[in-house]
Amino acid sequence: MSHEKISVTFEQDHDRLDALFTTFQQQKRKDMAKAKEAFVEFKFGLQRHIVWEEDVLFPKWEENSGMAEGGPTQVMRTEHRIIGECLEGIHQKVQANNPDSDLEEQRLVDVLKSHNMKEERILYPSIDQVITDQERAELYQAMKDIPEERYRTCCGSGLA
Numbered sequence: 001m002s003h004e005k006i007s008v009t010f011e012q013d014h015d016r017l018d019a020l021f022t023t024f025q026q027q028k029r030k031d032m033a034k035a036k037e038a039f040v041e042f043k044f045g046l047q048r049h050i051v052w053e054e055d056v057l058f059p060k061w062e063e064n065s066g067m068a069e070g071g072p073t074q075v076m077r078t079e080h081r082i083i084g085e086c087l088e089g090i091h092q093k094v095q096a097n098n099p100d101s102d103l104e105e106q107r108l109v110d111v112l113k114s115h116n117m118k119e120e121r122i123l124y125p126s127i128d129q130v131i132t133d134q135e136r137a138e139l140y141q142a143m144k145d146i147p148e149e150r151y152r153t154c155c156g157s158g159l160a
């Protein structure tokens with residue numbers, strides 16, 4: 001993974017998360033257990049992705065580009081909070097075995113779609129441009145070093 005460009009790795013993670021969410025949506029009225037499993041993996045995965053961005057990727061980009069306050073990473077961080085709220089709304093319904101979360105899902109998909117597009121078109125390519133190979137290896141190491149407890153949380157506690 002450490003040789004891949006940041007844009008490649010993070011786009012692949014967006015795609016992987018999209019597929020998990022689609023599985024949840026397709027299964028929730030057929031097989032709730034299977035849907036839940038996909039949702040939990042999606043939730044942990046998305047939380048990990050956001051921690052990778054906010055704790056590792058964005059600070060490096062802000063440092064190297066000299067753009068922090070009022071820059072694109074600030075907008076992305078704000079959108080992450082909205083994404084988190086949408087995620088929590090669906091999570092509550094999943095916990096209650098209630099499949100009627102279509103509105104919440106639509107809201108999440110809408111926000112996530114434009115958010116990911118902005119990252120893929122603008123931010124990730126820009127990050128690849130401003131970091132050296134050495135710095136990229138350090139970013140991947142820092143991502144690996146993040147303890148699981150930072151993102152494997154459900155209902156603000158431990159595992160689902």
Ligand SMILES: [Fe+2]
Pocket residue numbers: 050053076080115119
């Ligand atoms: Fe993001």
Ligand SMILES: [Fe+2]
Pocket residue numbers: 010014049053116119
């Ligand atoms: Fe992202």
